[in-house]
Amino acid sequence: MSVLADLDPTRPLVVVTGASSGIGAEIAVDLAQDRTVVAIGRDDARLGQVAARAAAGAIIPLVLDLGDPAGIEAALTALPRVDAVVHGAALLPHTTAETATVDLWRELLDVNVVAPAELTRVLLPRLRDTRGSVVFIGSGASRRAAAGHVVYGATKHALQAYADALRQEVEPDGIRVSTVSPGPTATAGALAAEGLTRDEDGRRILPTTVARSVRHVIDAPADTQITEVWVRPRVELR
Template sequence: MTPSYPSSRPVALVTGASRGIGRAIALDLGRTHHVVLVGRDRASLESTQGELPDASVLVLDVADEASVDAADLPEEVDVLVHSAGVSGGTTVAEEDRAHWRTTFEVNVFGVAHLTARLLPAVRAAGGTIVLINSGAGLFSTPGGAVYSASKFALRTFADTLREEERENGVRVVSVHPGIVDTEMGHGAISDGGHPERMLQPETIAAGVRAAVDAPPEAQFEMMSIRPSLSPKG
């Protein structure tokens, strides 16, 4: 089914919009934007669509190059949010090459490819690109080589894109949450992640909203969002 984008509202395209952080961002931006909900699960996307006043669904696998190239994308995008991602992994000694490839296809290559496809649309709107990264994109821990390497690569991608697009009026924001109360966040703790107090997805969405609503002469280049309190014993 071909999506439809007619709307008087500015357009926000959010990947990973069916759950977790992506869904929370979509619901927040939906207060002011027409939201293009991107993900692989049509039923979940349509459920989120039902909670929004103005939204459309685009079923897309960001790791699938042909899927991205065949997609019917908006001609102008005021906000592009990359929230789709995968985590997990083990030690370098135990890791297999297939997982390295899969992780980078979703967390890096898919992001770079979809961004390139949408850059003319973001430039046309003088828009903002938000990349949901991780604390793992700032520091690494044992057992996190694959995920952390992909997030460090994503951070470098964001830094380079920001400088390339600065003169085109495009803002690029890299958001690095701590552990969030999502399926992925709970998986990180069960895999031996730091048992810090969890953030709520809506908290990350509030940070994204602040970046999107910043005056046009300014941008949040890198945002680290961590719990304000220590875990209770």
Template sequence: MGTYMITGATGGIGKAVAELLRDRGHDLILTGRSPERLGTLTKALGSGAHAHTQVIIRDRDGAPGAVRTSTPERATIQTIALDLGEPRRLEAALAETSMPDRLDGVIHSAGVVDLGPVAEQDADHWIDQLMVNLVSAAELTRILLPALRAAKGHVVFVNSTAGLQANPNWSAYAASKFGLRALADSLRAEETALQVTTVYPGRTATGMQQKVRAQEGQPYNASDFADPTSVARGVLAAVEMPRDAVVSDITIRPS
């Protein structure tokens, strides 16, 4: 079994990926902004026949830090609260945790969206989306590269169909996703021992989509969109591809 980090693990797609990888028995490092939501997710993943035993890892001052959870099969779940809106602080935050020397994969699924026409998108709207959706993904990848190289690991960027085509009112979000596509392409060419996949989901039934529909002034009906688990299955298929091949790009749209 491997060890995988998932950003945005408490969101729709990130949570679905965590569930599938946990069912496979992989060790997980789950990141998100809210420690409370990470704790709720860890509890949910630890329920059932293979319930986990929780161990609190304390930091250098003895205060409670990351939470590591183990199963009888020795699978673990570690949670790390990270603010991806502050990419300059990520390296210091990770240095205070117990990170593995080998990492089989990282799934970048965190993201934020704030729609609006170019005429009304001020600098803060651009900076907020670029920091979370692009710069933090680049910075985390840089920090994790030694562990990824050690395992000849897999980097998955959960992008968006907005990273393939920019529509009215989507300029800042689409720009961040076009940049994420460029990051993946460059990484793939530079780190030839790694596998790099970009997943382009269409509209998916998540909390983000609820926000998008509200900003568009349209009703939200989950059945109109792809289920997060369907997107997660695409991610899992790419991760489980034999080493003689790599899924470099995959687009998943609601039917």
């Protein structure tokens, strides 16, 4: 973990989870234009490909199992500073109330809710120092659950509730808490959950569009916080 400890403490630093693909990867590349990004994911090769899209040293790949609370704390307490954390990691399987097993419920709750909560807890001291930002990548399912995604919808509702409560708790510390909730997005994972291999009608949001919304939230003037952003397709899918 010496690489993390040796980072420039004067350069703004953002932690991005789910950074090996999809929305998380685009967020990491976008923010690396003017920040150091610690890009967390499970696939070392793909993280390396994401890092290669930015200037040398702007993206620091970190392979980390978000299901391991002890590993999260051991890895990230070495960071010299944290100005923002963006929680992009999530699982999105197609499930119904009848087919969802106990093991699947536990897996999605761990990755989609418990992991971001634990990561936030570990990073709160650094975020207090910088009066930083916590950004959760939500979903249309954060407020309106859909048939066929019963477990995912439940976890996104839980994550929204956590974000709303966290905002109240850390307000005295000057920490900003936001949820950016994209609608149908043209990522491999989201398409696969719909049984698709590509965005056939071209009506889904691009991951780069979501990344721009995240930047908008993090770059908001110091006298405000943008608590929720709903990023919907120009023409709604039905």
